[in-house]
Amino acid sequence: MSMNKRKLRRNLKQFGFDKSFIISCIVIVLLFLGIVLYNKVLTPQIDLKGKNVVTINYQDKFKDAGYKATYLGDDVTKNVEVKGKVNTDKLGEYEITYTAGEGLFKKKITRKIKVADIEKPKIEINKDNIYICPGEEVKYETKVKATDNYDGDLSKNVKVEYKDNVVTYTVKDSSGNKRIVNKKVLFKDIEKPTIELIGSDYKDVYIGDQYNEEGIKAVDNCDGDLSDKYKVEGNVDNNTLGEYVLTYKIEDKAKNENTITRTVRVIERNKNGVIYLTFDDGPQEGTTNVILDILKEEGVQATFFVTCKGPDYLIKREYDEGHAIALHTCSHDYAKIYSSVDAFFNDLYAVQNRVKNITGQESKITRFPGGSSNTVSRRYSQGIMSRLTNEEKNRGFRYYDWNLSSGDAAGGYPTADQIYNNVVNSLRKNRANMVLMHDIKPYTRDALRRIIKYGKENGYRFEKITMDTDMVTQRVNN
Ligand SMILES: [Zn+2]
Structure with a gap:
């Protein structure tokens, strides 16, 4: 026991644990407690x-x-x-x-x-994969915009690197914040070919007539022109009246598919329910060109009774887009054309020459200014309309009056709504509807699309006048 005590004391001494040391320790502890007391109790x-x-x-x-x-x-x-x-x-x-x-x-x-600045710069680029046509060279954006909340435009500092089929865009701001955008490069065609119809999306075929397929135009981003690679679903039975929907399908090498449809109607040969849209007095810039746009978009053909006014190119366009060009006299001057048979035909041949010069085709389809029933002509020559209608037949012309007036020549300033109502309220299914319109009238231009839509939705069909079209004639009054 005493051995142990001695040993302990010796050990304590060895580590400096004598009396004065212990007192110092106590002082330190008290001081510490004092500080704590001061800090935690005596101060707020x-x-x-x-x-x-x-x-x-x-x-x-x-x-x-x-x-x-x-x-x-x-x-x-x-x-x-x-x-x-x-x-x-x-x-x-x-x-x-x-x-x-x-x-x-x-x-x-x-x-x-x-x-x-703890915000990373932004790189203005999407993170979508980059698709490259198989076998083609890798292409990617090398100039991208980068902005930082502190440094502003950092576009010049963007590093672009292409490695292992990954494009990496890196940019660092002055505070060391780093933005990395990775874009994977995949050699794969994921885009479907574009497809559009050649010809109208809405075609009429007379019963018994052959339906002529005009085909489609298709272009693929990787495979190029695929226009002749289409498959058609559906068929046209040209011996059975009805509506047939043809679905054209095109597929690229990567099996991306696109389709488009065309409606073909097999229709009766008689002209019941036909609408002949006829436009007189043109052409005229600002109206005729818009009317042509609408007819093209709607896949509808019409007849233009032209004069010697207006620019040649519009007549050319009417012809090129498949419409009928017909004759409405050159001068459209009643006093002149209705003064004698010779005067009339001189004038008529003048516009016929104009059309032939522009289109290369001689037109023999005519319309008398004021119609064959006009009575104004009495002022210039008694009985002139009887002579002219006969003489037209003798000379191989055909004239077409109308059985439906759009009212666009009545004077005043009708609204497009009125023109529309005049036409659609007078359409009849049990006849050919010869519609009188004027392509020089802005309200007619503005009513046209709705008239066509109404016709299509109500089972009418649109045709242009040909030399085979039955004449629509009014009663001659002079
Ligand atoms: Zn006229």
Whole structure:
């Protein structure tokens, strides 16, 4: 036992554990307790909400998370003095101090705010894969836009690298924030071919007549022109009346498919339910060209009774787009053309020559200004209309009056709605509807598309006048 005591003392001594050391220890402990007492009891307690060190992004709004102060059990938060400002428009470190108490018993706490650029730059590019046609060279964007919240435009700093079928765009801002965008390169055709119909999407065939397939136009991004590679679903029975839908299918090498349809109607040969849209007095810039656009889009053919007015190119276009070009006299001057048979035919041949010069075709389809029933001509020559209608037949012409007036020549300024109503309310299924219109009238132009839509939706069909078309004639009154 005494052996052990001696041993212990010797050991303590060896490590400096003598009496004075222990006293020092006690003093230190008391001092420490004193500091704790001072800090935790005798001075106010300030507790910061949130972190003591806060990092916020450049130009973000700084909002203090708050604090709470107590002193000897009382809430003294109100008495805390807060000092310091944070300017988030400038990178750097800022301090906010919170002070409470007075003199010897004052407490001060600091919060550090670091304003830094912690946002990565942005690269303006989508992350979609890059698809390249098999066997073709890799292509990708080498110039992309990059912007940073702090540095602004970094487009010039974007590094573009292509490796292992991946294009990597990298950009770093002045604070070292790095943005990486990877785009995979795949050698695969994922785009379907484009497809469009040659000819109208809406075709009429007379019963018993052959349906002529005009085909389609198809182009693929990888395989090029595939126009003659289409397959058709559906067929046209040209011996049975009805509507037939043909679906054209085109497939590229990668099996991307596209389809388009065409409606073919097998119709009766008689002209019941036919609409002949006829346009007089043109052509005229600003109206005729728009009318031609609409007819083209709707796949409808019409008849233009032209004069010597208006530009040649519009007559050329009427002809090229498959419409009938017919004759409405050159001058359209009643006093002149209805003064004598010779005067009339001189005038008629003048416009016939004009049309022939433009189209290469001689037209013998005519319409008398004012119609064959006009009575104005009495002023210039008694009985002239009887002579002219006979003489036209003798000379191989055919003339077409109308049985449906759109009312667009009645004077005043009708609205497109009125023109539309005039036409659709007078259409009849049990006849050929010869519709009088004027392609020089803006309201007619504006009513046309709706008239065509109405016709299509109600089972009418549109045709142009040919030399085989039955004449539509009014009663001659002079
Ligand atoms: Zn006219």
